[in-house]
Amino acid sequence: MGNQSRGPTLSDVARAAQVSLATASRALNGGQRVVGPELRGRIEEAARRLGYVPNAHAQALAGGTTSTVGLVLHDITDPYFAAIARGAIAAASDQGSLVMVGSTFRSTARELDFVRTFRAQRVDAIVLAGSGFDDDGYRAAMTEELDGQRRAGGGYAFVSEHHIPGHVVLPDNHGGAAALGRALADLGHRRLAVAGGPSHLTTVQHRIDGFVRGAEAGGVPASCIDRIDHPFSEDGGRAAARELLDGGCRATALFCVSDVMAMGALDELTAAGVAVPKDLSLVGFNDVPTMRRLTPPVSTVRLDLETMGRTAMELALDRSASGFRTVHVPAELVLRSSTAPVGVDVPSRENA
Amino acid sequence: MGNQSRGPTLSDVARAAQVSLATASRALNGGQRVVGPELRGRIEEAARRLGYVPNAHAQALAGGTTSTVGLVLHDITDPYFAAIARGAIAAASDQGSLVMVGSTFRSTARELDFVRTFRAQRVDAIVLAGSGFDDDGYRAAMTEELDGQRRAGGGYAFVSEHHIPGHVVLPDNHGGAAALGRALADLGHRRLAVAGGPSHLTTVQHRIDGFVRGAEAGGVPASCIDRIDHPFSEDGGRAAARELLDGGCRATALFCVSDVMAMGALDELTAAGVAVPKDLSLVGFNDVPTMRRLTPPVSTVRLDLETMGRTAMELALDRSASGFRTVHVPAELVLRSSTAPVGVDVPSRENA
DNA sequence: ACGTCACCGGAAAGCGCTTTCCAGCGCCGG
């Protein structure tokens, strides 16, 4: 587990270079003060010779600075989070900070755990990506942890709404989904289905709400929108499609609250012989890279995920600002060929 | 940057609970010894009331144990690395360790930097994912760093060959690529092209060598295999395809050394009106999830990336073993419709 | 009833570093 035979320490270097600990520290890990060129040379040479590597923990303890940040996300293989992570890591890197990544796999317990661990690491900042959970117990506990983080002088920020005070990078989930709903309505669709993820995720709620609102604006009453709930994953999308089909699908368009779900749904639909968009239009959300590569390319809403991650990290790292900031990021409707006008020629339901 | 007004310390808790520092430590961060139930209760209550969070740095310093590991990879948004990261993170998590992730964006300097930083953090283990670089200076420097890591009692492991002593998780790049080359040859292709990434990546070399060998075994002389080098990315793939086309393509099949490149190439090919596989067969490597979703689905070689990441982390974390282990992982040929016999007029579309 | 031990709590010594604070010293002006 732990390191056993510790390596050379600063004292070792100081001794080897015949200088004091203080001088060695100043020379190597550069404080404010200057060290004479001769001593500095001796010290650097000794450090090199001994293979000295400063102990970041000791530095953190003594200096009170860590240069590490924490990033909490659901699953790093999900391209949505990968993109956010990339931005966040780049931003941290720019400020010379290391990123510790925690994968929660959508468990609130694990999420709290990571935040606690990050706090123990005295990270300078914590970024929580992925949707918040609509659960009072969770929210109270998380609020307390984050309060502690702030009181300890650290920062934090959310990507997506968490209904917890703090900096937030807020994609226009509602607006984007509304545009989607409206677009579908305008194409003549009158019976819609939405495959939602777990409804305790606030992002899911916003997207569904927005979608319904948009569809209504286009003349589709909310009562004509069926809702199917399945996990927020590819398999969830598959399951949703299956349920839709098995239930004797009356909808002419399916909205999956995330692209990853849409991918799963498309798989299942195609396998069942349902033609997209002829028999059923399909839309997703996020505009993950593969969406445009699918057959047919799937309509969705584009979010600049990488910038969102970067912004969140910058917000979390910025200890100057007083008060919490909310940065809104636009969502752009991307119509591709998975959506089509609802046909005059009767959409055949040829599910096996 | 650093935390300013530090939070409550163990001393604060001890004082509040009217016990000694030692007892508080034992009660909260559980050493070997037991604390009486009454005191333990008082202490825990005080800790909760004060919002005490142990200082991991102090613990690391005092106890010599960190429970953090480092993961170095090229780019987290590349699904290849994302999958490896997932496995590595999961493995670390299982052992109660936190993962710090460094993105090198393929710069050897940054890679060395991260390793140094991880060493400073006294991580228990370092996993280096992604190909090694065929560069003596790099190799010498890295060897030295990793030696230091080991002397300091830490572990490390590679995913893919780095030509540096250490544990290695070694995918069968050569064998997999050979199977690919052979398959193409067997389909009648006599003029092949390979889009390689930067040739100083050892993985690239192995895949190309394997491919050439396989093709030769199938009757295609090495002289009939053109080589195009471009970055190891989607754009690189695009560029490779463009170069191939511009050069008056004589090849009937194109091997991209990574799926990501194949994706870019397919884009470009399609845009240029080249039908795959009718005009040109296309193959990739890794079997990243989207490969099977492309049109046409692209043939490739499957690697169990997640397990590879997990294994590497386990190897790095396992301080019991003496000597270095090499774990070979099989590569499985996955033929899909992007490959077809040459010459024959073949149905290029296959739906349903 | 006394000696012995097991057991639990506390004092204190670091872990490796940063950072005051202080001492020595060459330099200037007076």
Place this chain on the structure above:
DNA sequence: CCGGCGCTGGAAAGCGCTTTCCGGTGACGT
């Protein structure tokens, strides 16, 4: 020629913990 200033180097005090070593107490055996 002397006092003070500005330097640079060193001593030492922590940063917040873990852990060894000790001492005191109660239970137990005889």
